[in-house]
Amino acid sequence: MSQTILVVDDKANVRTMLKDYLGEQGYRVLTAENGQEALFTARYEKPDLVLLDVMMPQMDGFAFLPAFRRESQAPVILLTAKMEEQDKVLGLELGADDYVTKPFAMRELLARVRAQLRRAGIAPKAGALLRVGDLQLDQDKREARVGARAVNLTPTEFDLLARMMETPGRVFTRAQLLDGLNAAAMMERTVDVHVRNLRAKIESDPANPRFIETVFSIGYRLNDQVDD
Numbered sequence: 472m473s474q475t476i477l478v479v480d481d482k483a484n485v486r487t488m489l490k491d492y493l494g495e496q497g498y499r500v501l502t503a504e505n506g507q508e509a510l511f512t513a514r515y516e517k518p519d520l521v522l523l524d525v526m527m528p529q530m531d532g533f534a535f536l537p538a539f540r541r542e543s544q545a546p547v548i549l550l551t552a553k554m555e556e557q558d559k560v561l562g563l564e565l566g567a568d569d570y571v572t573k574p575f576a577m578r579e580l581l582a583r584v585r586a587q588l589r590r591a592g593i594a595p596k597a598g599a600l601l602r603v604g605d606l607q608l609d610q611d612k613r614e615a616r617v618g619a620r621a622v623n624l625t626p627t628e629f630d631l632l633a634r635m636m637e638t639p640g641r642v643f644t645r646a647q648l649l650d651g652l653n654a655a656a657m658m659e660r661t662v663d664v665h666v667r668n669l670r671a672k673i674e675s676d677p678a679n680p681r682f683i684e685t686v687f688s689i690g691y692r693l694n695d696q697v698d699d
Contacts, residue, residue: 473499477518479509481527506530525551536565546587546626563664568627591626601636604697639695642686
């Protein structure tokens with residue numbers, strides 16, 4: 472069965488261009504012209520990935536993201552004409568997994584789409600269960616838990632956490648973490664945003680994290696001395 476991509480953009484020519492191109496690549500493509508229409512479509516069609524414009528009438532991309540994240544953890548790639556770093560960071564903080572700046576090359580966009588779909592849908596080896604203290608990742612089921620509490624992570628958050636949990640105590644630079652996500656073209660500050668989102672989800676006190684520790688001027692590590 473073809474994977475479903477939802478294209479959300481207020482410009483009809485962009486929707487048509489992406490629908491035709493991605494359809495030729497074998498994807499089932501749905502479209503919406505604003506965030507409100509996209510939420511309705513996503514609720515019933517359950518897309519595997521969303522390509523999301525930022526600037527739209529009625530409900531823009533920044534308003535769409537938190538509402539969508541309450542219902543789905545499918546990867547979201549922002550399509551943004553804005554060049555300011557703070558706009559990209561805001562999108563990531565709200566739950567986006569990646570971004571492409573307009574105008575973009577179709578081959579680059581396709582590569583980003585394929586990478587996100589691989590990460591969202593393909594698990595590592597059977598039985599790949601990672602556990603540090605009461606934090607647990609089931610890589611077969613793509614499920615995360617802290618104790619008895621289930622935690623909903625985006626594909627990017629899941630892979631970033633898994634990367635650190637595979638070698639607890641190891642210090643990773645931001646560049647190394649980006650490389651592990653196949654996202655070397657993104658800014659290193661992206662890692663800080665995803666770590667902040669992860670802490671909000673897995674830490675009982677994000678301001679004083681038990682699991683993900685900051686190593687000043689270097690990067691991050693997963694605390695290997697966590698008690699259950």
